[in-house]
Amino acid sequence: MPTVRRIILFTLLFALVVIAAIGLSGLLGRLLDAGNALASSDVTGLARSLAFTLIAGPFATVLWWLLWRRMGQDERSSLAWGLYLAGMSTVALVTASATLLTTAAALVRSDWQPRTFATGVVWAGVWSWHRWMSRHDRKRPSRLVTVAPILGSVFGLVVGVGGLVTAIGSLADAAIDGFAPSVVVGDPWWRLTLQALIWFAGGAAVWWWHWFADRARTLRGGLADVALVAAGVAGATVLSLGGAGTALFSLLKLAFDRSVPVAQILDPLGAALAAAAVGALVWRYHRGLAVTRSDQTRLAVGVVTSGVGLVAAASGLGVIVNSILAATTVTLAGSDTRSLLLGGISALVVGGPVWWAAWKPTRPVDAVQVGATGRRVYLVLVFGLSAVVAIITLLVIGYRLFEFALGDATGQSLVDRVRAPLGLLVATGLAAGYHFAVWRHDRSAITAAPGRERTIARVTLVTGADPEPLTRAVADATGAAVTVWRRSVGAEPAGTDPAGPTAQQLVDALHGVTGKRVLVVTGPGSRIDVIPLQD
Known part of the structure; x- marks a missing residue:
């Protein structure tokens, strides 16, 4: 019953906070929009904002006060409290960042957007409020505390990389236009570059705040490693290979197929070069971080990079076969077939070496x-x-x-x-x-x-030290699958060695122990408790 109660109450609080924030954003936007009357012709929108603010707002305040007042140890250790703070902090961060950056970018073209700015201000307040709760000395959650920093760093990385690619691509396009002039319709190139730089600066600030200030960089295992591999390695590899393939295709078209104007051929070249360069830098940085992680993370980096290269190379090979067969027909022979062939060659040339370097088939x-x-x-x-x-x-x-x-x-x-x-x-x-x-x-x-004797099926290891050497030693000695439970910060008594027992001491403690499941508790100090569990 306490678990069900927490789930219901925190879900209700989440919904009420979102509704109240939407209503308050609407009211603040109308106040800041000096060019229009408060209600104007949008009576429905004003009524909705008033209802959301004056009904959902007080209910959210009362419910939060009741939950905050009774926030004890049981509530702090509940999954619902940690999940609520992580989810609401992430939603508020994404909404506030996107709307504030949109407002700043619109100012470059002298377009003041008061309602978008109001939304950003309100959600920035929601984010600050929840960040304060997550940092409170006596009432902060003890579970899922690393989710918000990890998700925030990933969001900042994506926004920053997107802004940097757009800015560099715009500069490159402007330089290319000097060699192949084209008719430009719309905003001048510097305006797009400045707007992209604003997005880059905002994303970089969000990423830096979570990556360094919130110490997301030091997190290990679980979601931290998944985010590192998925966003920093896989996403960067896709971005870099996609940009490199597009750039190579444009250059091959320029050299062998000028059936369309040169300006049209070179149109995607600037953005492609920017994507290839930025993606390679992001991949290189995160690969360097993965070297210091666990064996599983290092292996994941290799297979993910190999998989992306394999998809590109296989797609290129399929397109090449397609184009060769198309050349044998009468109706599709000509420039279209040549473009198809050049596209396949570009994908194969870009993806093949990446797959070979990551997979190392001959080694x-x-x-x-x-x-x-x-x-x-x-x-x-x-x-x-x-x-x-x-x-x-x-x-x-x-x-x-x-x-x-x-x-x-x-x-x-x-x-x-x-x-x-x-x-x-x-x-x-x-x-x-x-x-x-x-x-x-x-x-x-x-x-x-030669077979390794498997004396234990599964070991549950409770430790406050670095689990990687201990996990590897237990797996090598017993053949068991190891699950790690981390001690909370400050769980060790004062005056004890925080490093805990060595890997060899742990192996010695497990010598002669057999069973399907074994619980191993390390600490305080060099103490080791080995507890075989009943099936």
Whole structure:
């Protein structure tokens, strides 16, 4: 019942705060909009803002006061309290940042947007209020305290990178226009550059605040590693490869296919070069951070980079096959076929080397990586998805063959009907075959390797020290899967060694212990408690 009560109350508080903030934003926007009457013709909007503010606002205040007053240890350790603060802080940060940056960017073109600014001010207040609660000495949550800093750093990174790419791309386009002048319609280039710089500065500030001031950079494991790999590595790799492929395609078009004006060919070049450069810098920075993380995180960085390169290379190969088949037909031969071929070559040239450098197919794989769960999941995932796509393309090819045999009157040749799915079939078939062969080789290597005695099935390790060396030592010594529970800050008695026991001491303590599940509690000091659990 206490859990259900907390879920209901914090969900209700979340909804009331959002509704009250929307209403207050509407009222403040009308006050700041000096050019219009308070109600003007939008009586419905004013009534809605008044209702949201004067009804939801007092209810939210009373409910918050009741929850805040009874905020004890049980409430602080509840998942609902931590989830509420993390969710509301993130929503407020995103809304406030986006609206304030939109207002600042609009001022560059002398466009004052009071209602957007009012929304940003109100939500900035909501964010400050919830940040104060999350920092309170006696009532801050003890769970999910790292979610808001991690999500805030990811949001700031995305906004900052987007603004920087747009700014550099605008400058590059202006420089390219000097060599290939074109008719410019709309705002001058410097206005777009200045607006993009505002977004870059805002995103960089949000990222810096959470990454350094809130110490999101020092977080390890769980969501922190997932965000590092997903946003800092995978997202940056996609951005960089996409930009590099587009830039290479534009240059190849310029050299081999000028069926359209030069200005049109070079139009995407500036943004593509900016995306490639910024994405590479972001990837390099986060890859350097991943080197200091766990073995699983380092492996994830490699397979994610390899996967993005593989998708680009396989797509390019499929497009190349498609274009070669298209060249054999009469109706589609010419400049369109050439553009298709150049696009496939660009994707293959950009994605192939990245896949090769990340996957290293010619280098022997050590025994630790062969048996790693991340590598096996990656191989099975690539093989499975490739096989599914290959089967679907076979069905499409079969459908096209029967359609042609039955005399459909579309006028297309057989090659023209099947060239697109056939190119995709070639690419996915090669990817599926290669990764299935690698999976079988890894499986044979694991089977042939000398077996390690598995004395414990699962170890739950409770520690306040760095869990990585302890986890690795337990897994190597017992073959067990290890789950880490971190001690809360300040749990160690005064005068004890915060480093805790060494990995060798932990292995010695587990010597001779057998069972399916074992609880290991380290500390205070070098103390180790090993507790076999009943099934």
